[in-house]
Amino acid sequence: MCAVRNKQSRNGRRNRSEWFGVDPVISVGNLWKVFGSNASQVVASDELKSLSRQELMDRTGAVAAVRGVDFDVAPGEMFVVMGLSGSGKSTLVRCLTRLVEPTAGTIMFEGENILEADAKRLRDLRRNKFSMVFQHFGLLPHRTVADNVGYGLEIRGVPRAKRGERSQEVIDLVGLTGYEKSYPDQLSGGMQQRVGLARALAGDPDVLFFDEPFSALDPLIRRDMQSEVIRLHREVGKTMVFITHDLSEALKLGDRILIMRDGQVVQVGTGDELVGAPADDYVRDFVKDVPRSHVLTLKWIMRPPRPDDELDGPELSPETVVREAVRSVLGADKPVKVVRDGELLGVVADEEILGVVAGEV
Amino acid sequence: MxxxxxxxxxxxxxxxxxxxxxxxxxxxxxxxxNVGTLALDASELTPLHRWINSVNDAVGASRNSNPVFLYFFNEIRLVIDEFVTFVQALIAQPSFGRPVPVIGWLGVVAIAGFVSLAVAGWRVALLAVAGFVFLGLQGLWQESMDTLSLTLAAVVIALLFGIPLGIWAGLSDRANRIMTPVLDFMQTMPTFVYLAPLTLFFLIGPASATIATLIYAAPPAIRITAHAIRSVPHNTVEASESLGATRKQTLLKVLLPSARKTIVLGVNQTIMAALSMVTIAALIDAPGLGKTVVKALQTLDVGTAFNAGLAIVVLAIVLDRVTTAATERRSLPRWAFFGGFGVTGVAVYFSYTYLWAAEFPSEVEIGSSIRKGATAVTEWVQDSLPVITNGFKDFVTSVLINPLQALLAESPWFLVALVIVALSFLIGGVRAAVVSAACLGVLVATGLWQDAMITLASTLVATILVMILGVVVGVWMGRSRRADRFIRPILDAGQVMPAFVYLVPILALFSATRFTAIIAAVVFAAPVAIKIIADGIRAVSPATVEASTALGSSSWQTIVKVQLPMARRALTLAANQGLIYVLSMVVVGGLVGAGALGYDVVAGFSQGQLYGKGLAAGVAIVVLGVMLDRLTQAAAKRWTN
Missing domain, CATH: 1.20.5 (Single alpha-helices involved in coiled-coils or other helix-helix interfaces)
Structure with missing residues (x-):
């Protein structure tokens, strides 16, 4: 669980309000994707749109994979979309680059509605602005690692020498130095996904999309690759949209997490918001087994000072994760003050801390 | 339960x-x-046959005046003829005023070796050189080169159309939907049947032979290319698209390179199919080894037939090994490539300039010894093994062939038709009954009802034998890895061999009778059925077999109660394919005493006044094929659901 702390200390710098102070890179509005020959009729009818997935299926034979999804992604954010299989998350991420054509809605990317882009503009965007890492890697078996990584540059028309230079850079960046001449089938799954990662980075895109990139890897390799992505996110500072079905992966990586169910958004928020204030029973059930002391911060457990509290104890920030505060709170003989910018927000004493820690056992 | x-x-x-x-x-x-059997003597004709003859004569007369011929069929024939003649001029026939072809034996051997070296490596190159030299030693150099020329010409044209069509079918669902049934039909149609109508439009000779060959050889190329394109993993294509590749870039850089290995396999299938058909096309006067075999078969000269058959096998092995090895990734060192290129150039120059390198030296020759050896073995077999071979032959003939043939061919036609329609109804409902009734109607109309019934009897006997072999060997292979490893290469080889080749040893063993034709068909069809059944048995989940063993089943119980029932889809598929393969050997069987429809077709090629009858017999074979195919498929559907 040290992995969770790793993310929390990184995340400690920012809080929710920061994601709304800037113009979003991606802004998705009322996005629908319906599969079926009568898809456009479905999205044109408010009545059909209000049906559940199963009812719609029974009545029209159409399958609504994504249903009226809205969200914004801020520049430099690691935005995680989480859902179980069949929740529509993979369709959603494919809609964002129009690998799957959305049925209705808007996708604004840097102020431009991608759904209105023609084929050429869309190719330009894919070549220069987006790139994607796939669950099953999607490598070309007949090309070496270096040629796979350089593929995106090759189709853009970058000359060979320059391509080689840039490929080498990203190969070094993802830790594949020495494997340039290998073929994909000579590499392990984790290494192959590093190639996929390098290929996505080679074009220097603004946004990276990850479609469950580590689901096919075994747990140890998956942990390495998660740390690798966190490192890359810190080093290259790119906006990333990450799809996963694994809650602990979502909590570890995500600045914010969107939970999807049956094609709809259930809740969007930071990890501690999901755990501290689940939107409904579905989310509550989901986060039930998360070690709360690893995720919750003091602001979720503090209480208003009572008259008999002594207010000259130590001070901590409201963003401090509970388990980091355990020692200070239990060690102090007075309640700990939760303070932001000199303002007293509340206090935390032994019983609040023990409530969280004991609740887990 | x-x-x-x-x-x-x-x-x-x-x-x-x-x-x-x-x-x-x-x-x-x-x-x-023997009432209402609609019998027709060998030389007897119906008005339909005479009418086809007159159409044939009319077509012959207007060949150079009718615009459809003048600007369409004749043009196609001329272009193909030119192309074939050109390839023959290069390696096979005296040309350009020279007494020898442009490239003599030394040049051809060197080119064969070099190409094999470049695409398939040292070992295969050695095999290719040895194989080609062996052809010369057999005294069949020119015949072999004629066969090779026709094969190559047909393959080039087949691939020229086949690969683009395959790519199209691979990319477009609509194209695929249109092409699949056409290809299905081309493949279920007994192969030798379209020789006859082709001669109507393109005359007898190399052009018709090439066209027949490419009709036969193109479907695998189209099918396998489409399959190869379609089976490139979706996520690979998606990854390329997500990087902003255009359709063309995705095709050229992702789809084709990923599909390369499978497409080369398609080329291999096309070449093998072409070689097989080119030898059969000897029936319509295609030059080459096939002609030697046909002539020898007609005079029952087993020695000569064996020698030429052996040459076909050698050619088949070389072509198969080279194209199979070409699927692997390999690169030749630069020095070897240019060295080989230089040596080949010199050899080609010598073979162009000097007679000793142009004509295969006739002093060194082993062909006559092979012929004599084969004849001697045949005579020995015929003298010493008649107890076994004749015993087997008489047994199958009296127990299976005669009763079935008597029942089918000596019943009144309406009785047989009624029985078949009733059985069709039981198997496949109203639709199957209607299809069968229509097919039977056509059979009556061809005027060859009794011949068709005799052929049907032989076909059913052959199919029964194929299924017996298929189940016995298939189950054995499906249950034992070792048996599979040992038998599968033999089956593969059997499938690669051109159909003609089987006839020679079988003819030697059983002489020219119905039975010989049936055995040839069984040998031709059994490998397919065995493989399908073996794969079906192997595909039965090991967990189920284990559970059955754990319950104390004996091997026999496991086979009969678990593996065969669970593999029934494979069994029905094997029966269907077995039938189709057997039926496609009917014409070849006509060469070795099968009589009936096969003989009618063969006779139609060689005698002008029987042309119409031969064509009608071809139609009858196709109709039999359609009916049996529909029926087995309907049975399969019913049984497996």
Whole structure:
């Protein structure tokens, strides 16, 4: 669980309000994707749109994979979309680059509605602005690692020498130095996904999309690759949209997490918001087994000072994760003050801390 | 358990009905025997046959005046003729005023070696050189080169159309939907049947032979290319698209390179199919080894037929090894490439300039010894093994062939038709009954009803033998890895061999009779059936077999109660394919004493006044094929659901 702390200390710098102070890179509005020959009729009818997935299926034979999804992604954010299989998350991420054509809605990317882009503009965007890492890697078996990584540059028309230079850079960046001449089938799954990662980075895109990139890897390799992505996110500072079905992966990586169910958004928020204030029973059930002391911060457990509290104890920030505060709170003989910018927000004493820690056992 | 119990209870009732029908048939057969059998003598013609003859004559007369011929068929024939003649001029026939071809034997051997070296490596190159030299030593250099020329010409044209069509079918669902049934039909159609109509439009000779060959050889290329494009993993294509590749870039950089290995396999299939068909096309006067075999078969000269058959096998092995090895990734060192290129250039120059390198030296020759050896072995076999071979032959003939043929061919036609339609209804419902009735109607119209029934009898016997072999060997292979490893290469080799080649040893063993043709068909069809059944048995989940063993089943019980029932889809597929393969050997069987439709087709090629009858016989074979194919498929559907 040290992995969770790793993310929390990184995340400690920012809080929710920061994601709304800037113009979003991606802004998705009322996005629908319906599969079926009568898809456009479905999205044109408010009545059909209000049906559940199963009812719609029974009545029209159409399958609504994504249903009226809205969200914004801020520049430099690691935005995680989480859902179980069949929740529509993979369709959603494919809609964002129009690998799957959305049925209705808007996708604004840097102020431009991608759904209105023609084929050429869309190719330009894919070549220069987006790139994607796939669950099953999607490598070309007949090309070496270096040629796979350089593929995106090759189709853009970058000359060979320059391509080689840039490929080498990203190969070094993802830790594949020495494997340039290998073929994909000579590499392990984790290494192959590093190639996929390098290929996505080679074009220097603004946004990276990850479609469950580590689901096919075994747990140890998956942990390495998660740390690798966190490192890359810190080093290259790119906006990333990450799809996963694994809650602990979502909590570890995500600045914010969107939970999807049956094609709809259930809740969007930071990890501690999901755990501290689940939107409904579905989310509550989901986060039930998360070690709360690893995720919750003091602001979720503090209480208003009572008259008999002594207010000259130590001070901590409201963003401090509970388990980091355990020692200070239990060690102090007075309640700990939760303070932001000199303002007293509340206090935390032994019983609040023990409530969280004991609740887990 | 319910799923098992329901059909069990149904089968006896249906079996009772079938039994009743057969019993009624037998009784009526005794009463009406030899009445209304629609028999036709070998030289007898119906008005339809005469009419086709007159159409043929009219076409012949207007060949150079009718615009359809002048600007369409004749043009196609001329272009193909030119192309074939050109390839023959290069390696096979005296040309350009020279007494020898442009490239003599030394040059051809060097080119064969070099190409094999470049695409398939040292070992295969050695095999290719040895194989080609062996052809020369057999005294069959020119015949071999004629066969090779026709094969290459047909393959080039087939690939020229086939690969783009395959790519199209691979990319477009609509194109695929249109092409699949056409290809299905081309492949279910007995292969040698379209020789006859082709000669109507393109005359007898190399052009018709090439066209027949490419009709036969193109479907695998189209199919396999489309399959190769389609089976490139979706996520690879998606990854390329997500990087902003255009359709063309995705095709050229992702789809084709990923599909390369499979496409080369398609090329291999095309070459093997072409070689097989080119030898058969000897029936319509295609030059080459096939012609030598046909002539020898007609004079029952087993020695010569064996020698030429051996040459076909050698050619087949070389072509197969080279193209199979070409699927692997390999690169030749630069020095070897240019060295080989230089040596080849010198050899080609010598073979162009000097007679010794142009004409294969006739002093060194082993062909006559092979011929003599084969003849001696044949005579020995015929003298010493008649007890075994004749015993087997007489047994199958009297137990299976004669009764079945008597029943089918000596019953009144309406009785047989009624029985078949009734059985079709039981198997596949109204639709199957209608299809069968229509097919039977056409059979009557061809005027060859009795011949068709005799052929049907032989076909059924051959199919029964194929299924017996298929189940026995297939189950063995499916259950034993070692048996599979040992037998599968033999089956592969059997499938690669051109159909003609089988005839020679079988003819030697059993001389020219119906039985010989049946055995040839069995040998031709069995590998397919065995492989399908073996794969079906192997595909039965090991967990189920293990569970059965754990319950204490004996091997026999496991086979009969678990593996065969679970592999029934494979069994029906094997029966269907077995039938189709058997039927496509009918014409070849006509060469070795099968009589009936096969003989009618063969005779139609060689005698002008029988042309119409031969064509009608071809149609009858196709109709039999369609009917049996539909019926087995309907049976398969019913049985597997």
């Amino acid at each position: 319910v799923a098992v119990a329901v059909p069990r209870r149904q089968i006896p009732r249906k079996a009772l009905i079938v039994g009743g029908i057969v019993l009624a048939w037998l009784v009526l057969w005794l009463v009406f025997r």
